[in-house]
Amino acid sequence: MKHQPHLTLVGAGPGDPDLLTLKGAKALRQANVVLYDALIDPRLLHHAPPQALKVYVGKRAGQHRATQGEINQLIVQYAKSHGHVVRLKGGDPFVFGRGQEEAAFARSKGITVDIVPGISSCIAVPELQQVPPTRRGYSESFWVITGTTREGELSADLALAAKSTATVIVLMGMKKAEQIAALFERAGKSALPAMAISKGSTLAEQRAIGTVATLPKLIEARQLPCPGLLVFGEVVRLHPEWDYEAISTAQLKERA
Template sequence: MKMGRVFLVGAGPGDPGLLTLKAKSVLERADVVVYDRLVSQPILHIAPDTAEMIYVGKSTDHHTLPQREIDALLVQKAKAGHTVVRLKGGDPFIFGRGAEEAEALRAHGVPYEVVPGVSSVTAAPAYAGIPLTHRTLAAGFHVVTGHECLQSTGTPWELLARSSQTVVILMGMGNLREIADRLVQFGRAGDTPVAVVHMGTTPEQETVVGTLESIADIVAQRGIEPPAVIVVGDVVKLHSLLHWFDPRSTSHDEHVVRAGATSL
């Protein structure tokens, strides 16, 4: 039997209109789609009706399948001759364990391709009117994962705290207070602006703004839950001036469904 191929595909941050043309092309010819929790339904509908749809989503306290079983599933389906799309939120190589899946595929001699996706690292702040860089406010940005930065001995806290550059934190809601405290402890000013963008680029997007000293309390009071992107730095000040996306807009909702289902 001819060996199939696996495509490690980034589905983007949530808005189906941000799916790439290459990702759409791959999805349209998939025999099997192995997808994550945050992939939107309009994107899934691009796959053929005949495609086998396998959900392997993960949340903080629940994994549908352990990672090693997901790896084995991709290998199994490809060796059965199928075209497999491994569909991951955002970009498959940014905190998505796509590299581990690619390593497993290579170890078993399974051909694969990587289709990059628009990451929530940049997209969620952009939809909140927050540029990660600005000529007078931030010359660059750092990205860390909130799941691991507190436990890892390699997290450069002094750099993150003392730099004037923007800090973007993914998967950090469960540790938000501790992360803010750690940044202040290492020298970042307590009044440094912070934004939390919940469900960025989707009709459920909500943005709350505070400081390192206040953001954890504000988020708790507002009941903001994961998924969310946390942005720390002076660029957050531009949110009130540059915000453009109205998640309550009916026209946007219609555009999302139309873009995802037909015009991508």
């Protein structure tokens, strides 16, 4: 039986497998092949049929990396040989996920494409800490910025964002927290509330809350692992334990 080549890009959400959408689960149940990333909870693969191929194409430091070109070729190869390929990506596939590149390459090879958006960590992870990106009287807008460009440098948008009154959410910025905080300090915002969340929405979630001036030290002291995101803005004051964390921050500063 000849299979019709087809690709479905599915956003897996921020980490908690229960945050996969119903449409994402439906796509997995209909998959012949699942190509999945490093940060995908393995339990999500149980939605796929037992006979479906599950192929790891993750990109993690210190391990073999499947290049984007290799992933694109695998999508086409498996779609033509097996039919329905589900490309399972963390968060939302179009938010720093290169999903559009994969979809465009598949279409260029005559493969039909569907998109299933995922719950992005940029909103979900702070929200699970009860910190909203916006709230009346605190923030009228929010920026979502990558902490590191493909060249390994800080995004130029960070310096612009630091000067705004918006909430600034930085994805993949944990390792550059000190450099990012320095941009806010140069903008006169040393006392601005700030938060770091590691492995958000999972059982291994950790967080640190302080100010621009203290957040890098808190991250280091608590040895928060990647992946993680940073939140800068007055909305961090809305965290239920803000007062307690402010005391801890002051104590850490005294010991430094």
